[in-house]
Amino acid sequence: MPRPDPAEVFELTEDGQVPSPTSQQTHFASRYVDGSTIDWLREDAAERERTHVQRSQHGVRGLLLPWFDAAQMWLVVILTGFGIGLTGGWLDVLVKWLGDLREGRCSYGFFYNQVSCCNDVNSGEVCTEWMTWSEFLGVRVVFAQSLLHSLVYVLLAVAFAGSAAVLVKSYAPYAFHTGIPEIKAILGGYVLTSFLTPWTLVIKALGLALAVASGLSLGKEGPLVHVSCCMAYFLSRFFKQFRNSEAQQRKLLAAAAAAGVSxxxxxxxGGVLFGLEELDTFANESEVMWRGxxxxxVAAVSLQWVNPFGTSKLVLFQVTSVSDTWRAFELIPWLTLSVIGGVLGSVLIKLNVEVALYRRNGVLNDWPILEVVGVSAITAAISYLTIIRVQASELVANLFQECDPTKIDYHGLCNPTAMWENVFLLILTAVIKVLLTAWTFGMMIPAGIFLPTIAIGACLGRAVGLLTQGLQRAYPTAWIFLSCPPDPSVRCVSPGFYAVIGASAMLGGVTRMTISLVVILFELTGALSHVLPIMISVMISKWVGDAIGKDGGIYAVWIAxxxxxxxxxxxxxxxxxxGAQLMRPVERLVVIEDERETVADLAGMLNDHDFHGFPVxxxxxxxxFITRDKLKLVITPLLVEDTTSGRPRRCVFSQRNPPNVEEVDLSxxxxxxxxxxxxxxPKELxxxxxxxxxxRQIIFTxxxxxxxMVTKSDVVALLTCNFPHSKALPSGPRRSWT
Amino acid sequence: MPRPDPAEVFELTEDGQVPSPTSQQTHFASRYVDGSTIDWLREDAAERERTHVQRSQHGVRGLLLPWFDAAQMWLVVILTGFGIGLTGGWLDVLVKWLGDLREGRCSYGFFYNQVSCCNDVNSGEVCTEWMTWSEFLGVRVVFAQSLLHSLVYVLLAVAFAGSAAVLVKSYAPYAFHTGIPEIKAILGGYVLTSFLTPWTLVIKALGLALAVASGLSLGKEGPLVHVSCCMAYFLSRFFKQFRNSEAQQRKLLAAAAAAGVSxxxxxxxGGVLFGLEELDTFANESEVMWRGxxxxxVAAVSLQWVNPFGTSKLVLFQVTSVSDTWRAFELIPWLTLSVIGGVLGSVLIKLNVEVALYRRNGVLNDWPILEVVGVSAITAAISYLTIIRVQASELVANLFQECDPTKIDYHGLCNPTAMWENVFLLILTAVIKVLLTAWTFGMMIPAGIFLPTIAIGACLGRAVGLLTQGLQRAYPTAWIFLSCPPDPSVRCVSPGFYAVIGASAMLGGVTRMTISLVVILFELTGALSHVLPIMISVMISKWVGDAIGKDGGIYAVWIAxxxxxxxxxxxxxxxxxxGAQLMRPVERLVVIEDERETVADLAGMLNDHDFHGFPVxxxxxxxxFITRDKLKLVITPLLVEDTTSGRPRRCVFSQRNPPNVEEVDLSxxxxxxxxxxxxxxPKELxxxxxxxxxxRQIIFTxxxxxxxMVTKSDVVALLTCNFPHSKALPSGPRRSWT
Structure with a gap:
């Protein structure tokens, strides 16, 4: 074994805090580099030791210190909730303004959006304060007007998307994409601090607003969760208990993620349940669930306080069904929708993977900003011509709406004579959205997958709903429709609710979530009386999706x-x-032999292998078992002593005999x-x-x-071996995380 | 060590299925007796072996067998859901009829309840078909009328409650109480098959209807969960996979429990979340959650199909708030309510424990039926004079209702001039309910704690709501009420919603549940827009409750x-x-020594100690480690051989050398x-x-x-050592469950 240069080993030491080698009670602050995985057992042990030291303080100190700890934790939780509530609210305002800017501007103030510009106008009158760009610039010729409108619409879209991409690429590469795969990995123990920096926070929030306003086929949900986690991370840095413990930090991040979804x-x-089901974090710690x-x-209260939509309601896409009941025959179209959702969800995932691989392996890899610009131009051009011209959230809200003669008929969807045109238009929109979403999700901009998925599902659902309604109106006396009220003026089929079912089916197919999805959907729509059909459609589409693609949903695919x-x-x-088949047998392990290795041998071993730890x-x-970090911390000063004295000592790990001068006790x-x-x-166990x-590891004796020995990486490799594109898009710092 | 009589050991053997001692692949069917705890690892191993054997079958059989397995499982799940939905619906109908019988009868048919009797009467007219008892019997004197009414009311209550108690005592002692503590224990691995027999199912369902109809202060929620579990158990008995595996059975029971809550x-x-949070079963198995x-x-759809309330709605206590918004100042009364709920919940638990101890240790222990009769008479007498005369569920529905001039004013609650009277009456009712509930919960009848708790909370909440409303009406211009609409005819404070908050606070204090409670409450009331105040009140009352009584809620107290x-x-x-402080050290363990003990020694050991297993x-x-059951199965025939041949053999457990004729290999x-x-x-870990x-055990080496070695019983003892009345009410078969 080659002797390493002591100086080289010294360089590796962190912060010079060298504990006495035999002190068993020394607190080993955990310092992990990006790309490694934390050791939960060790983190827990450190935390246990810290609280124990605190409680054993005499007098008032011993009482107050744990209390301060808890107070700090709750402070961070509440501030994060408050912060993300405010951020979410103001992002909505910003997006609304930017989006409206693509259509025109307010005559008396540049920074008003259309609604606030027209606030003073009574409901009967026409709002003259809001001017389209042609009105504002005084263009009168109709042809020139359309040209100007479409040009501004597309150009601003490109400008927004382009600047978002530039921001992301230049300042915070981790601000791209949804962020949920990374958060899942981080909560599972992966270390990726560059994902949570304040810069990422700012760029992701700003880029998200720009990306959404540009009209690209993306949502704000995943990125908001990321922003929330960045916020919690930033706030936690002010407190030593979180700086020193990756595990404590992760418990905070779980609560922050719940607040983000909220x-x-x-x-x-829905936020709490998302944390429970998708992030799989609260499973065994009621305390963590409690924080979430x-x-x-708190986040929801803050959002309600900012009140971005002026409705002081949390329900975003209120469903206004006249009939609270549903009929048995409706299960047929709903089941059809659920199956379609499951199939299309799998297709969307597959397409997205293909695009991601093509992007990485092709020319596009070097031109990420150009790609964003191009896609946003195409998206804007297509959108301008179809009903996806309005922002996706508005589109969804309109699709979920029932037809009501007293209200505005959005997109002409309620015209009963144009049923076939509407159905065609809706299906076309869905297909276009699938293609655009598959491409957009993964480009160099912040992008969530929830809203586009909901939009696709809502289009399909509304189409099926229109068809069912048409059928029922054409044959009102058929036996299958006998449960409908006989009076033809009373609505029997509610296409708006079919859109909700379509959305839930599509979401089930893409994300493969279950309960949290149901809760999110009925908190979104307020359709409490229809929770059963939503449950059933989510169930079926997940079944179908799992049967077609054994990938575990879009997030699991991206993690892989x-x-x-x-x-x-x-x-x-x-x-x-x-276990024998799974383990790395002892012959292939790097082990430390008691009473054999000298201090220098161990230093060399540390240099040669970057394993997380070694069996003794x-x-x-x-x-x-001894971890690399602990060993390094102790070996370094010992090596200096040895090189100074010129007498190499051997390391002993068992206290069989009292150690003599030629030995150093590392037990x-x-x-x-x-x-x-x-x-x-059994392997299963x-x-x-x-x-x-x-x-992190299990030892076999x-x-x-x-x-x-089996390490976490062996198990991950075992569980992801079915997916063909594992590690196809590696990123960030690479390090063995055995 | 005394040699046991071989015949005696033989007696202990079950079903004579004696496998060859050295076969490692033999399937050891798990047979546990009541009072023992199942071994999850071993159950999993058996299940693994079973599916492995199935899959390795050749041809179509190998494909079909696993499919049949899954089909059986889903069949049981769906049938259970369907069954409990029907049962729940028909129980409601039965309870309604029995309850109405206490007031009068239908003139044209004994088996009609009041609503169905008056079905043909138009809304404007008076229903003459339904006759009070005095009308039916032709009593004309007013005094005699009241006497007759009160007498019938009390006597029928006593008759219903008494017959429920007789049924429970004579046929199914385990049908008493709520059943949720037992279900929690069973899902955790406790074996208590007498709790799940078909008899218990029938008696619990029937007794529940009688108990609820008698007007005692109890609900049907917990017992319905028990009935649902009995149903799943009964159905599962038809399939070998569940008969043979206690673990598989428990996964079914978890789903059934969710259906019961549903x-x-x-x-x-709410059912799914109840399973998740309170039963703690789905934590790590998405498949089990999926079944739930x-x-x-399915259960909810079936219930909707039976449609017991004729509304085809699932929402039981629809809250009809006119205002969808709430104001910041309302947080003050709500927080007050939450604190009251937390305190009163703890008080209720403490009272209940005291009553339970008094009952067990006093004279009442020998007269359970008399106790039920007495309490039901007192309850009926008190109820007849106050507003709890209506069934608790009706009372709660009325308390949750907003005042609406166009509707009936229940109990005169909406009379603004009688505010103080109403407040006094509500608080009095709450106090009476607390005392009655503390006594009733634990008597020899099926009884749930949810509904009485909701009723108590709703009374208090309505009282606080009335006070707040009175204050706001008295001082509409005070700065704190400035957020209210200036028009005094528009309602600002909704006392009905205060009742919901009161109910959630009280539930939080009594059960200490969090998320599932919130979901149940807002599925119960449909108050989606008010989910935030509900969340906050549940949170606060749980905090307060936990701070006052470190008992973990009423179910944990009863389990202890x-x-x-x-x-x-x-x-x-x-x-x-x-771990060293927690473990039983090796000197105090009964261990098997390799190559030392003869077959007869081991048989004697099995006879002397009833431990679950022994370290080797x-x-x-x-x-x-070797389990008692496996060892017994193998030892018995060996002992017969040894006594026949007269040559005692020694048992070896390690294959160091090939065993000779004087040895028998049990490795x-x-x-x-x-x-x-x-x-x-660390002990914590x-x-x-x-x-x-x-x-079941962890070995220390x-x-x-x-x-x-540490066993589960050591850990349970450690975790419940704070509660002073552990094992104060032992019941059923006792056995060491180490």
């Missing part, structure tokens, strides 16, 4: 493509294999919490232990002898 | 009193202790999945492993040598 959908319960609950509630070390929460079933054995007998460095198992244990206990 | 509250989402989701949906081996899902924090060591070195019996840890591992992995 703001994105105006759905406080509070953060969600980016190669993050994330354990999918799937139920793994082995075919009778045991005495002859073949397993003594314990205090062994990890307290290491799991051993017999190698006959090993996987489920990694999933449930957030482990037989009669006390080390036989092998 | 029917009880008309809240399909389906069962809930009954002494069920259930691990509370609390975050346990140690004070620096390690070779000298001090730990070899593995195949060692459990595959046994966790070892070092004893330096040991506890959390038991909680997360559903373990140092350098391969056995140092100790």
């Amino acid at each position: 703001v994105a959908f105006g759905s406080p319960l 609950f509070v953060a969600s509630a 493509m980016r190669g993050y070390p994330w354990l999918p929460p799937i139920d793994f079933h082995d075919k009778g294999e045991t 054995v005495h002859r073949q007998e397993f003594l314990g 205090g460095l062994l990890e307290e919490a290491v799991l051993h198992l017999r190698q006959e244990v 090993v996987v489920s232990m990694f999933q449930k206990l957030n482990l 037989t009669g006390g002898k080390l036989t092998g | 029917v009880a509250f008309g809240s399909p989402l 989701f389906v069962a809930s949906a 009193m009954r002494g069920y081996p259930w691990l509370p899902p609390i975050d346990f924090h140690d004070k620096g202790e390690t 060591v070779h000298r001090q070195e730990f070899l593995g 195949g019996l060692l459990e595959e999945a046994v966790l070892h840890l070092r004893q330096e591992v 040991v506890v959390s492993m038991f909680q997360k992995l559903n373990l 140092t350098g391969g040598k056995l140092t100790g």
Whole structure:
């Protein structure tokens, strides 16, 4: 084994905090570099030690310190909730203004959007204060007017999208995309601090507003969750307890993510359930769920306080169904929609993967901004000609609306004579949206997948609803429609609610979420009486989606493509294999031998291998596990002593005999919490232990002898081996995270 | 060690299925007796083996068998959902009829309730078909009329409650109480099959209808969950996969419990979340959550199909708030209500515990039916004189209702001049209800705690709402009420919604649930726009409740009193202790020594100790763990051979050398999945492993040598040591469940 240069090892040391090697109680502050994975057991141990030290303080200090700790934590949770509520509200205002700017401007003030510009106008009158660009510039010729309008519409779209892309590319590359795959990985223990910097926060929020206003086929939901996490991370940096503990930080981030969803959908319960189901974080810690609950509630209250839509309601897409009941025959179109949603969701995922691979491997890889500009120009041009000209959220709101003779008929959807035209238009819009979304999701801009998915589903659902309604009106006396009220003036089929079903089916197919989706959808629409059909459609579309593509949804696909070390929460079933087949056998492990290795040997070992830690054995007998960081911290000063004295010492890890002068006792460095198992244990159980206990490694012993080891990376590789494009889009700092 | 009589050991053997001792692949069907705890790891292993055997079948069989398995499972889930939906619906109809019978009868048919009797009468007319008892019997004197009415009212109440108690006592003692503590214990692994028999199902359902109709202070929610579980258990008995696997059965029961809640509250989402939060079952198995989701949906659809209330709505207590918005100043009365709810919830729990202890230790223990009769007479007498004369569910619905001049004014609550009288009456009712509920919950009848708690909270909430409304009407120009609309004819404060807040606060205080409570409440009331105040009140009342009584809610208290081996899902924090302090050290363990014990020795050991299993060591070195049942199965025939041949053989558990004729190799019996840890591992981590992995024991080794063992019972004892009345009400078969 080559002797390393001591100076080289010194360079590796962090912050010079060198504890006494035999002190078992020393607090090892955890410092991980980007790309590594945290060790939950070790983090918990450090946290335990910290609180124990606090509580054992004498007098008032011992009482107040834990209280301060809790106060700090709640402060960060509440501030994050408040902050993301405000941010969400103001982003909405900004997007509205930018979007309206593409159509015209307010005559008496540039910074008014259309609604606030026309605020003083009574409902009967026409608003003359808001001027289209041709009115403002005094263009009178009709042809020139259309040309000007379309030109401004497209040019501003390109300008918005382009500047968002420039911002992202230049200042915060991690601000692109939705962010949810990264958050899932981070909450699972992956370290990626550059994903959570204040710069990312600012760029993602600003870029998101620009991207949404540009009319690209994207939503703000995922990015808002990212922004919320950045906010919590930023605030947590002010407090030592979070700076020093990655685990504590992650518990905060989980609450922040819930708050983000709460703001994105105006759905406080949905936020908590999203954290529970999709982020899989609250599963075993009621305390963490509790924080998510509070953060969600605070965020929703703040959003309601900002009141961006002037309605002081949280329900974004209120469904106004006249009939509260639904009929059994409607299950047929709804089931059809659910199956379509499941199939189309899988298709969208597959298309998106193909586009992502093509982008990475083709010419586009070098021209990300140009790609954004091009796609936004195409999107704007298509949108200008069809009903997706309005912003997607408006489109969805209109599609969810029932036809009411006393209200405005959006897009002519309520014209009963134009049914076939409407159906054709809606299906065309859905197809275009699928293509645009598959391309847009993954470009160099902040982009969420929820809203476009809802829009696609709503278009399809409305189309099916119109067809059903037409059929019922054409044959009102057919036996299948006998449950409808006999009076033809009473509506029997509500196409607006079909749009909701379509949206839930499509979301089920794309995200493969279940309960949180149902809750989000009925908090979004307020359609409480229709929660059963929503549940059923989400169920069916998830089933269909899972049957077609065994990918686990769009987020799982992106996590696999980016190669993050994330354990999918799937139920793994082995075919009778045991841990022996999964483990790396002892012959292929780098182990430390008790009473054999000198200090310099260990320093060399640390230099040669970048494993997270090493098993320690005495002859073949397993003594314990030692992590790289702890070892490095202790070895470095010892090496200096050894090189100075010229007498190499051997390292002992078991206190069999009192150590003599030629030995140095490192037994205090062994990890307290290491799991051993017999190698006959079923593979399935090993996987489920990694999933449930957030482990980094499991040691296998037989009669006390080390036989092998399984690390988290082995398990991740096992669980993602079905997906063909694993690690196709690696990014960021690479490091072995064994 | 005394040699046992072989015949005696033989007697212990179950069903004579004696596998070959060395076969590692033999399927050990799990047969547990009541009072024991199942071994999840072992159950999982058996299930794994079963599916593996199925899949490895050749040809079509190998494809069809797993499919049949899944089909059976879904069949049971769907049938259970359907069954409990129907049962819930018909119970409602039965209760309505029995309840109406206490007031009078239908002139043209005994089996019509008041509503269906008057169905043909137009809304303007008076219904003459429904006759009070005095009308029916032709009593004309006013005094005699009142006497007759009150007498029939009380006597029928006593008759209903008494017959429910007789049914429970004679046929199904486990049908008493709510059943939720038992279900929590069973889902955690406790075995209590007598709790799930068809008899219990029938008696609980019938007794529940009688108990509710008698007007006692109890609800149907918990018992419906119990009925649903009985139903699933009954159905599962028809399929071998569930008969043979306690673990599979429990996954079904979890889904059934969700369906039960779904029917009880008309809240399909609430059911799923109840399973998630309170039963803590779905935490790590998305598949189980999925089943709960389906069962809930099916149950709710079936209930809607039966349509017991003739409204074809699931929302039971529709809140009809005119104003969708709420004002900041309302937070003050709401916070007050939340604190009151938290305090009163803890008081109710404490009272209930005191009553339960008094009942068990006093004279009442021998006269359960008399107790029920007495309490029901008192309850009926009090109810007849106050507003709780109507059934509790009606009372709650009326309290949640806003005042509307066009509708009937229930109980005179909307009379603005009688504010103080109303407030006094409501508070009095709440106090009476608290006392009656504390006594009733635990008597020898089926009884749920949800509805009475909601009623108490609604009374208090309505009282606070009336006070706030009075204050606002008295001082409409005070600065605090400036956010109210200036027009005094527009309502600003909605006392009906205050009742909802009161109910959620009270529920939070009594059950200490969070998210599932919020979802249930807003599925119950449809008050989607007010989900934030509900969230906040649940949060605060839980905080207050937890701060006052560290008991974890009424269900945890009853589990502790009954002494069920259930691990509370609390975050346990140690004070620096390690596993060494928690474990039973090796000197106090009964261990099997390799190559030492003869077959007869082991048989004697099995006879002397009723531990669940024994560690096996070779000298001090730990070899593995062997369960009592497996060992017994193998030892019995060996012992017969030995006594026949007259040559005692020694048992070897490690395959160091090929076994000779004087030895018998039992190494195949060692459990595959046994966790070892070092004893330096923090106590906290040991506890959390038991909680997360559903373990029965953890072995501690140092350098391969056995140092100790911790069992589930040790951990339960550790976690419930704060509660003073643990095991105060033991019941059913007792057995060591180490």
